[in-house]
Amino acid sequence: MTDRSLSRRDVLAGGAAGALTSIGGCVQNGGLLGIQSGADAPTVAILEDRSRDFALTGTAKYRTTKLAIEEINRDGGILGREVDVFAPDPQSDNMRYQDLTRHAIYKEDVDALWAGYSSATREAIRPLINDHEQLYFYTTQYEGGVCDKTVFPLGATARQQLGAVVPYLIEEYGDRIYTIAADYNFGQLSGDWVKLIADEHDAEVVGEEYIPLGETQFGSTINNIQASDADFVMSMLVGQNHSSFYEQRAASGLEIPIGSSTTMAQGYEHLRLDPPALSDMYVGVNYMEELPTDRNADFVERYYERWDDAEYLNQEAQNNYFSVYMYKEAVERAGTFDQDAVIAELESGIEIEAPEGDIRLDPKTHHMVHNMRVGHADENHELTFDEEQQIEPSFLQDVGCDLPNDPERTQYEPQDVYGGI
Amino acid sequence: MAATELLGLGFEFVEIFAFIVLATVGLAVIFGMMGIINLAHGEFILVGAYATTFAVAAGVPLALAIALGVLATTAFGLVLERFIIRRLYGRLLDSMVVTWGISIVVIQLVRIVFGNSAPGIGIPFGEVSAVDAPTYYFVLAVIAVSVLAGLYALFMWTDFGVRARATMQDEATARSMGVDTERMYTATFGIGSALAGLTGALYAPVLTVTPEYGSTFLVEAFVTVVVGGSSVLVGTILASGFLGSVNAAVTNVAGTFMGQVAMLVAAIVAIRLMPDGITGLLEDVRQKWGESE
Numbered sequence: 001m002t003d004r005s006l007s008r009r010d011v012l013a014g015g016a017a018g019a020l021t022s023i024g025g026c027v028q029n030g031g032l033l034g035i036q037s038g039a040d041a042p043t044v045a046i047l048e049d050r051s052r053d054f055a056l057t058g059t060a061k062y063r064t065t066k067l068a069i070e071e072i073n074r075d076g077g078i079l080g081r082e083v084d085v086f087a088p089d090p091q092s093d094n095m096r097y098q099d100l101t102r103h104a105i106y107k108e109d110v111d112a113l114w115a116g117y118s119s120a121t122r123e124a125i126r127p128l129i130n131d132h133e134q135l136y137f138y139t140t141q142y143e144g145g146v147c148d149k150t151v152f153p154l155g156a157t158a159r160q161q162l163g164a165v166v167p168y169l170i171e172e173y174g175d176r177i178y179t180i181a182a183d184y185n186f187g188q189l190s191g192d193w194v195k196l197i198a199d200e201h202d203a204e205v206v207g208e209e210y211i212p213l214g215e216t217q218f219g220s221t222i223n224n225i226q227a228s229d230a231d232f233v234m235s236m237l238v239g240q241n242h243s244s245f246y247e248q249r250a251a252s253g254l255e256i257p258i259g260s261s262t263t264m265a266q267g268y269e270h271l272r273l274d275p276p277a278l279s280d281m282y283v284g285v286n287y288m289e290e291l292p293t294d295r296n297a298d299f300v301e302r303y304y305e306r307w308d309d310a311e312y313l314n315q316e317a318q319n320n321y322f323s324v325y326m327y328k329e330a331v332e333r334a335g336t337f338d339q340d341a342v343i344a345e346l347e348s349g350i351e352i353e354a355p356e357g358d359i360r361l362d363p364k365t366h367h368m369v370h371n372m373r374v375g376h377a378d379e380n381h382e383l384t385f386d387e388e389q390q391i392e393p394s395f396l397q398d399v400g401c402d403l404p405n406d407p408e409r410t411q412y413e414p415q416d417v418y419g420g421i
Numbered sequence: 422m423a424a425t426e427l428l429g430l431g432f433e434f435v436e437i438f439a440f441i442v443l444a445t446v447g448l449a450v451i452f453g454m455m456g457i458i459n460l461a462h463g464e465f466i467l468v469g470a471y472a473t474t475f476a477v478a479a480g481v482p483l484a485l486a487i488a489l490g491v492l493a494t495t496a497f498g499l500v501l502e503r504f505i506i507r508r509l510y511g512r513l514l515d516s517m518v519v520t521w522g523i524s525i526v527v528i529q530l531v532r533i534v535f536g537n538s539a540p541g542i543g544i545p546f547g548e549v550s551a552v553d554a555p556t557y558y559f560v561l562a563v564i565a566v567s568v569l570a571g572l573y574a575l576f577m578w579t580d581f582g583v584r585a586r587a588t589m590q591d592e593a594t595a596r597s598m599g600v601d602t603e604r605m606y607t608a609t610f611g612i613g614s615a616l617a618g619l620t621g622a623l624y625a626p627v628l629t630v631t632p633e634y635g636s637t638f639l640v641e642a643f644v645t646v647v648v649g650g651s652s653v654l655v656g657t658i659l660a661s662g663f664l665g666s667v668n669a670a671v672t673n674v675a676g677t678f679m680g681q682v683a684m685l686v687a688a689i690v691a692i693r694l695m696p697d698g699i700t701g702l703l704e705d706v707r708q709k710w711g712e713s714e
Contacts, residue, residue, distance in 0.1 A: 051529060051532060055532060056537035183678060209677070210678065211677055211678065212678050214636075214637070214640070215677050215678075216627075216628050216637050217436055217440060217677070219432060219433055219436045220673060220677060220680070221676075221677060222554075223429050223552075223553060224676075226553050240631045240633060241629075241637060243629040244628045247544055247626070247627065247628075247629070248544070250543070250544070251544035251557060252553045252555055254553065268538075272538045272539075272541055274540075274541040274542055274543030277541065277543065311538065
């Protein structure tokens with residue numbers, strides 16, 4: 001043992017676990033493991049934004065990851081060893097993300113990495129991840145399509161979120177859809193998904209608008225929606241400027257229901273905006289702080305106990321939390337922190353009791369089969385949820401992504417599979 | 422049908438015109454009159470918005486909260502002027518660097534003290550059903566025009582205005598004539614800050630208030646000041662009218678994205694044709710007329 005973070009617990013746990021793992025290790029790894037556990041403490045990196053653009057959503061992700069590690073360390077660590085955390089603030093800056101990822105991999109030699117809010121960040125660091133074959137958990141809900149051997153994109157995909165909410169709204173309100181979305185990769189692809197899902201349910205997209213991220217004035221958009229005679233709006237707007245849309249909608253008397261994959265569960269607009277800005281808003285989610293289950297109530301309570309100034313526990317933060325425990329389970333099953341071995345365990349099929357419910361990892365695609373729900377905000381921003389349904393990460397399954405047998409590193413787009421949309 | 426479309430276009434113009442004028446006036450006073458490139462302009466607006474938002478959250482009525490927002494920003498501006506900006510008069514590039522730094526510090530301080538988001542207010546006064554638009558936008562437009570009129574009156578018709586303009590045009594002469602130029606600088610900076618604070622306060626109900634709130638206004642403000650040229654009032658009015666019309670017309674036909682593109686292209690063309698802005702061109706024309714007579 002080095003003198004790094006040597007505590008009474010280390011000595012006790014280390015002794016007990018050393019005895020156990022050397023037995024387990026003998027069986028699994030030719031007896032080397034007992035010696036390995038004497039090396040540096042296992043380290044995970046948490047690169048989540050606590051300042052600038054993504055601080056609103058990144059802070060909670062950092063905090064739940066930290067909470068999970070603290071709980072695990074309190075209960076004796078992983079394989080009996082306390083886990084170290086490397087967690088500088090990347091400050092919503094992709095250059096800084098690249099520097100810190102390099103540092104985490106080469107200097108800290110981390111055993112697992114949780115990093116990044118936006119898809120742009122993920123794509124900025126993925127080459128580094130690939131170079132070093134780093135085990136990497138990306139937990140934001142995203143446009144989908146990443147099929148990469150060492151990457152585990154565990155957030156719900158656009159296909160899963162929209163697949164929950166679009167059919168629900170077609171059923172409830174009718175088949176004319178107006179799409180408004182942020183004008184970049186995520187928004188454009190989400191718009192494609194709406195068209196695809198609409199097609200599958202004999203509905204029609206009667207209008208589409210892609211809006212630059214800086215836009216704050218929505219007068220003309222609201223007029224166009226009114227004029228289109230749509231039954232409901234699908235909104236994949238993103239960020240603080242876009243959330244002005246909802247306030248302006250309320251003040252304009254636009255009363256068409258709105259479906260979304262981006263509001264409430266991440267930026268808690270239902271708490272930040274003054275009612276009735278989000279009235280009749282439906283969102284497809286795998287998790288929200290308000291989910292009415294006992295397991296979730298317990299999780300939420302522990303979170304606010306640990307971080308008493310926290311603002312909200314968002315969907316992505318929950319994903320970080322359960323994925324740390326999933327990682328622990330995989331390491332313990334592998335009997336080693338060795339990344340290839342841990343990935344092999346994750347790929348052997350793994351289930352986890354997450355706050356959102358019991359869910360499992362789809363081994364071939366490295367995505368989760370999530371419990372998806374449609375959350376609804378009324379005019380007082382009170383939330384209700386419809387029945388949960390398990391939705392498979394079907395897009396990559398359709399692509400034929402099979403990572404255990406074909407360790408590729410691709411991001412697929414819906415056009416690649418379903419042709420021109 | 423044509424009537425409703427015309428109404429829609431008219432409303433769009435009102436919405437964008439008010440936004441551009443209010444985003445610009447504070448900057449125009451500080452930049453146009455004092456030669457300080459205030460890259461922290463957005464954060465002055467931010468201070469106004471936060472003061473207003475938290476006042477409303479504490480139960481203060483909106484109108485009074487807006488007044489508090491203006492007061493807070495004025496105080497903020499005066500303190501900055503006293504301790505930092507005062508040393509930067511006549512140092513154009515230095516003022517840019519320093520105010521940029523101030524901007525970063527303020528954003529992060531706001532985040533640390535108030536967290537990542539502020540409570541929402543909600544847009545008051547309901548809607549104008551003829552155009553499906555918030556009544557509040559028309560209130561904003563009326564305020565924008567009143568602000569311009571008020572500024573005109575202040576700088577053209579009052580003793581203070583004469584002294585302030587004298588200070589900006591020729592400080593040494595003004596001082597020799599008995600004008601307290603330091604005080605004029607401070608007062609003018611205070612007015613610019615107050616106007617920025619007013620903008621932040623007025624838009625707090627419309628736009629979601631977070632630490633990055635100020636950046637929303639920055640592009641419009643700088644583009645308008647540059648297109649407008651050196652004369653604060655005339656420049657702001659003409660440039661806002663010009664850019665607002667282009668933006669509104671194109672937005673109405675081709676959507677918000679193309680509206681923004683068109684506005685920026687129009688600005689580029691305008692600056693190419695009129696390097697000193699609209700008021701620079703007016704000045705040239707006036708001089709040529711003088712010569713030919």
